[in-house]
Amino acid sequence: MDPVLQDIYSTIIPSAPFIIAAYALLWAALLIYVIISVRSLKKSEAQLAVLEETVASLKAQRAAAPTAEGAVSAQQAASEKAAEAAAPKIAE
């Protein structure tokens, strides 16, 4: 190879690992953040769905209960159901 041309391109190969590392690490950092955020979002959405369903059923049971005693027992039953439904998800 021509020595002048060799000098012109002398820093290309030595600098390549640093450039590859810079771009790869930057994209890796962004990708890891996206993966963590999406996993966290899915988990929260699942918890929210369970809780909202429980709250809705609790309200419906309370509205349907004819007496105060009935409302209390329905509420207790729904709370127990909610605790059972939400506990495994929350513990994840």
Add this chain to the structure above:
Amino acid sequence: MADSQKKKRPVPEAGQWPDKLLVPVLVAGVVLTTVGFLMAFLYAAPVDGAEVNGFQLIGSKLVTHRQLLSQKIFYFHMPVAIVSFVMLIAAAYYAIRFLASKNQRYDTCSRVAMEISLLFVIGTMITGDLWTRFEWGVWWTWDPRLTTYLILMLIVIAYFVMRNSVDDPERRATYGAVISIIAFIDVPICMMVTRLIPTSIHPVVVRQNGMAPDMTITVMVCLVGMLCVAYGLYRLRFRTVRIEERVEALKEQLEEE
């Protein structure tokens, strides 16, 4: 008194119209940054380094200097740094709004903006350090720009350390808002320090003859792409945090009943 206040606490809403932009903006960001990456290597001309002893005709151009491939890091380094500043400005804006209104939603906005800012600060540090290692032969030097940016990074880390160590939400949000504003104050200092201190060895592109049109276009594509990525990540994270807050509020409601 405390119980009545607790009961009055509204359930945070989750899922607003900007969430619909999340996927298109993230996709646009990924596409633009990929195009920018390709432009950096295939479209933007290499930058001249030290002069060589002679000349060579490459294509139709007479080359008399070493061609620097390491400069290609700049096409992502500068946009990522600018985005970190933009997110810090957003965090400070929401911090001020929180301090003015005490609305917890603004604290969440500020916190998420700080989180995204930290991500981009780390990205700037990674790309900058690798360039420094190759060009200057050291992993770190106490250059004014590097030092002020390190201080900025430490302030952002301190923000999250503080948030994890204070239990009371009101105090945590107030202290967080103050730290966000302090971090924001460091932004113009960091931007201007290379102009204010002449001994700084950090390159100042705009002052040094500016950029060639091909470089400018490539940087702009990368910058718009990175802004899209940052906004997409912000919306994604904001939605997650709001849902988490909503879950907590619903759990409290169930416990109370």
